[in-house]
Every structure is written in C-alpha cells, then in structure tokens.
Amino acid sequence: MEFLVILENKMELFKKRIKSCLGKIPPAEVGTIFGHFRVFLFFIFTLLLVVCSSPSKYVAADDLSPEESYVSSDTEDDTEESFAGNLAKLQFPDEFKLEEVVLGQDNAPVTLVMYTSFSCPHCRKFHLEEFPKFKKRYVDTGKVKVYLRSYLDDLGALESATLVRCLCGQSINEITKIYHYIFSQQPKWLKSEDPREFLKKIFRTQKYAPEDIDKCIENQRVLAGLMKEQQRAMHEFKLISMPAFIVNGKIHQGMITCQKLADMCGVN
Numbered sequence: 001m002e003f004l005v006i007l008e009n010k011m012e013l014f015k016k017r018i019k020s021c022l023g024k025i026p027p028a029e030v031g032t033i034f035g036h037f038r039v040f041l042f043f044i045f046t047l048l049l050v051v052c053s054s055p056s057k058y059v060a061a062d063d064l065s066p067e068e069s070y071v072s073s074d075t076e077d078d079t080e081e082s083f084a085g086n087l088a089k090l091q092f093p094d095e096f097k098l099e100e101v102v103l104g105q106d107n108a109p110v111t112l113v114m115y116t117s118f119s120c121p122h123c124r125k126f127h128l129e130e131f132p133k134f135k136k137r138y139v140d141t142g143k144v145k146v147y148l149r150s151y152l153d154d155l156g157a158l159e160s161a162t163l164v165r166c167l168c169g170q171s172i173n174e175i176t177k178i179y180h181y182i183f184s185q186q187p188k189w190l191k192s193e194d195p196r197e198f199l200k201k202i203f204r205t206q207k208y209a210p211e212d213i214d215k216c217i218e219n220q221r222v223l224a225g226l227m228k229e230q231q232r233a234m235h236e237f238k239l240i241s242m243p244a245f246i247v248n249g250k251i252h253q254g255m256i257t258c259q260k261l262a263d264m265c266g267v268n
Contacts, residue, residue, distance in 0.1 A: 096221060096224035096225045096227075096228050097225060097228055097229075098165060098222065098225035098226065098228075098229065099170065100147050100149075101147070101148040101149075101165075101170065101172070101175060102145055102146065102147055102148070102172075103135065103139050103145065103146040103148060103172060103176070104139040104140075104142070104144060104145030104146055105142045105145060106145065107142075108139075108142055108143060108144055108145035109143065110138075110143060110144045110145070110247065110248075110265045110266065110267060111144075111145055111147065111247065112144050112145070112146045112147070112245060112246070112247045112261075112265055113146075113147040113149065113245070113246040113247070114146055114147065114148055114149065114243065114244070114245055114246075115149045115150070115151045115233055115239060115242065115243060115244040115245075115246075116148075116149075116150065116151060116242060116243045116244075117150065117151040117152070117153050117154075117157045117242045117243075118150070118156065118157050118160040118161060118182050118183070118186070119153065119154055119156045119157045119160070119186070119190060120151070120153065120157075120242040120243065121186070122242060122243060122254065122255040123183070123242050123243045124183040124186045125255060126243050126255060126256065127179060127180065127183045128180070128183055128184065130256070130257055130258045130261070131258075133258040134258045134261055134262065135176075137258070137262070138262060138265065138267050143265075143267045144265055144267060148175070148179075149229055149233070150164075150165075150226055150229070150230075151230065151233055151239065151242050151243075151244070152226060152227065152230045153242070156189070156190070156195050156196075156199065158223065158226060158227075159196065159199060159217055160182055160199055161226050162216065162217060162219060162222050162223055162226060163199070163203055163213065163216050163217055164178055164179070164182075165222050165225070165226065166215075166216035166217075166219045166222045167203065167208050167212060167213070167216050177206070178203070178206060181202065181205075181206060182202060185198075185202050189202065196217075199217075200213050200214075200217070237251060239251075239253060240253070241253035241254050242254075243255070243256070245261060245264065247264055247265050248266075250264060252264060
C-alpha cells in the first residue's frame, strides 16, 4: 500500500512537471528543430528522474559520529537505479555549465573544491560547526579559496541547490547566509509533510519574493547546470559520500574537522 501511495504521488508530480516544462521552452533559445528535440528530450529525462528515483532515508545528524561518512541511501542500493545514478546517465551540453561559486581571494595559494548536499546530515554538521571556523581562519585571511559545489543525492537537494543558484546569483554574502539558514532548518525540512513547500517557506522567510521562488525552483537552465556538475562529481571524482573535499588531487569524503581540513590544505 505504501508503495502505491508513493507511486501515485510521483505520477502526480510527473504530470505537473510535464505541463510546466512544455510551457516554458523559450523558442529564442532553442533555435532549430534539432534544438527543440534536444530540449524536449532533456525535459523528459529530467521528469523521469523524479519518477524513477526512490525517496531517500536520512539519519539525524546527532546520531552520526565525526568519524563516520554520510552516504545517501541511494548509494546503498544499485547505483544505476538511484537518483544520482540516473543523473549520471544523462548527457548535458557544455552550454549548461554554471559559473563557479568561489569563496575567498582569487590569488589565494590553495584551492579547495567542496561538495555538499543540502539534505545530508553530516554536511549540516560541517557547515554549522566546522566551516565557519575554517572560513574565518583560512578563507577570509587569503590562504584558501573555496569552490562551493552542490551534490544532488535526492530531489530535495536538487531543488534547494536550484533555488540558491537562481535566487542568489553570484552574491557570496547571500549564498553563505542562505546556506547557513537551510542547514539550520534541515531537520524540520526533511521531516515536514510537504518538503517542497517547507523549502519555499525557508526562502520566503529570507525575504525572497514568492513569485521569484516559484519561477526559480523550475528554472531548467540552472537544473541542467547542477545536473551536469553532478555528473562530473560522480564520473571524474567518483564521489558517493558527503561532504567531500578535493585539494591538490587529494580527495576526502565524509565529515571532517576544521583542523583536519586545514592539514589537508597544508595551511596553518
């Protein structure tokens, strides 16, 4: 019975997304018949992700020790049938690539690439407890610059990342502020009866206009750009555990303290 309810809910979402997407293909951007066909296929594949991906299960952040790494429940099953696994099969043109979100000074000697998921409990713990210390000591002082990237292990992570990129643009102050607020609200968000509506409420409380939120959560270009980056995370870096950190070819997956991240970056 529970499976039938889940299937029915996803089919309703599927039908809503079809109506929404087919009405939002901008002719000026599509250009040719081949362009129409490619964009149409992209939308169909995006919708199939919603239908085919199983809902993720989460563990409260307080139940996880710092030594453990968070692995989405998607990766506990066959990766080919997971949300992230379905993303890995899609092909997104280079034109969908998003501009990097960079924290810190351009001439900082160390570059740290950081992947987090808004629905990951260890990412929440890291962003609220460890990253503020790391940012104050090493990013704000010009020692490290951080490439802030999103990992998409479920629909909630995708939609929240889409809202951040669409509403905040390249404003670092807005991005860091909303990151902190989303993670602070994560337990209530993930346990809410309507996670999507709760997510919209999070942004409304931060003074974003409701009409902008509704438009941005369906922004197909941002969705495609985030999915393209997800493919890179999976194919190039083989990431499955969050949060994840990459510096000088070294990769660490899972919760990490400020000091251990500083050691990894070779700064003090």
